Amino acid sequence: MKTKKLSRLFKFIKPIKKRKFSSFVLLVVILASYFLGALSSFAFNKLVLQVNVGEGTVIAEQGINLSKIQAKVLPQKGYKVKIKWSDLGKKMIEDGVIDEKKLANAIFGKDEIPPQFKKYLDGSKQKEIIVDETTAQFWVDLFWGLGLANKNPILEGGSMIEGGNTANFASTGGWTLGKQEAMSLYNKFSYIPLSQEQQKRVKEITDGVYRPCCGNPTSFPDCNHGMAALAIIELLVSQGKSPKEIYRDLLTFNSYWFPQTYLDIAYHFEKNGINYSSVDPSKILSKTFSSAMGYQTIKRQIGEVAWPVLQGAGSCGA
Numbered sequence: 001m002k003t004k005k006l007s008r009l010f011k012f013i014k015p016i017k018k019r020k021f022s023s024f025v026l027l028v029v030i031l032a033s034y035f036l037g038a039l040s041s042f043a044f045n046k047l048v049l050q051v052n053v054g055e056g057t058v059i060a061e062q063g064i065n066l067s068k069i070q071a072k073v074l075p076q077k078g079y080k081v082k083i084k085w086s087d088l089g090k091k092m093i094e095d096g097v098i099d100e101k102k103l104a105n106a107i108f109g110k111d112e113i114p115p116q117f118k119k120y121l122d123g124s125k126q127k128e129i130i131v132d133e134t135t136a137q138f139w140v141d142l143f144w145g146l147g148l149a150n151k152n153p154i155l156e157g158g159s160m161i162e163g164g165n166t167a168n169f170a171s172t173g174g175w176t177l178g179k180q181e182a183m184s185l186y187n188k189f190s191y192i193p194l195s196q197e198q199q200k201r202v203k204e205i206t207d208g209v210y211r212p213c214c215g216n217p218t219s220f221p222d223c224n225h226g227m228a229a230l231a232i233i234e235l236l237v238s239q240g241k242s243p244k245e246i247y248r249d250l251l252t253f254n255s256y257w258f259p260q261t262y263l264d265i266a267y268h269f270e271k272n273g274i275n276y277s278s279v280d281p282s283k284i285l286s287k288t289f290s291s292a293m294g295y296q297t298i299k300r301q302i303g304e305v306a307w308p309v310l311q312g313a314g315s316c317g318a
Contacts, residue, residue: 064267066267066307069263069267070307073259073266074255074256074259074262077132078130078132079130080128080129080130081130081131081249081252081253082128082241083127083129083236083249084125084127085120086125086126087124087125088191089123090122090123092145092146092149092191093121095149095185096178096185097145097149098121098142098178100113102176102178103141103177106141106176106177107138117138131252131256132256133259139228139253140224140228140253141228143227143229143232143253144171144227144228145175146191146192147221147227147230147234148171148175148182148185149185149187150187150234151187151188151189151191152187152194152199152230152234154206154219154230158219158220159219159222160220160221166183166186167182167183169223170222170223170224171221171223192234192235192238198237198238201243202233202234204243205233205237205243205246205247206219206230206233208286209229209233209247209285209290210285210286210287210290210294211223211225211226211229211254211258211291212254212258212261212292212295213225213258214226215291229250229253232246232250232253233246244282247282254285254290261290261295263305264295264298264299264302264305265289265290265295268301268302
């Protein structure tokens with residue numbers, strides 16, 4: 001009797017064991033799939049994604065939005081920079097620093113300056129200027145002429161004078177938009193008078209600000225962008241702007257003069273979890289990031305990032 005009962009009990013338990021075993025196997029499979037999926041997702045997020053856009057390839061790490069970065073660096077509306085331009089354009093034309101027809105041909109391919117730019121050359125009391133993709137070349141050329149012709153100690157000594165090669169730099173020998181040759185205009189006119197304290201501030205800022213076309217600080221303005229940046233700093237210091245405001249405004253100009261460079265630098269920060277908009281402009285403009293060598297180091301770290309086609313003024317010629 002006991003034997004029969006044990007036999008029936010064994011028959012009942014056996015399927016339960018099978019069912020428990022099957023459930024256990026199923027649970028292991030589910031957990032394994034989950035962890036493998038999570039691991040794959042983690043690995044995927046670390047991989048570089050390539051998305052074809054037209055003829056180029058946008059390369060970005062997972063989670064980085066290139067359009068948002070571009071909007072931070074180069075907003076569609078551009079920037080309004082508060083600079084009292086006054087009659088500087090008119091003075092430069094009267095003094096032969098700028099030949100209006102040459103300027104028009106170089107930038108616009110015609111003999112006349114368009115009305116929206118003419119107001120900066122006719123003596124109108126302009127209190128701000130717009131910097132965007134369409135005005136970048138105009139401003140680099142206008143400030144280049146101003147930096148070249150304005151009398152300042154930075155042009156009277158230091159690297160621009162040492163070695164006797166002053167006339168052979170890109171910022172001097174490359175200036176072809178005046179009514180006279182560059183060296184007859186060099187360091188000649190007192191367009192931006194500065195106090196001793198203001199000049200000291202100009203020197204401090206120019207020593208720490210770089211541009212991606214070379215490895216020199218703005219205190220050695222051997223190219224057009226350097227000479228233009230020098231003029232901007234002189235003008236903003238003379239008008240009482242703080243160093244913080246000057247660095248911010250200067251980064252604005254640099255960004256439109258070298259759009260690819262500053263988009264890549266912004267990408268570098270965002271890739272490392274840093275909001276580009278929160279980075280101190282003086283840090284971005286330093287040798288570490290904005291010099292030719294600094295930028296190349298960043299470029300090697302991030303690789304190629306194909307941004308939309310942009311207009312700009314990256315060339316060091318007129």
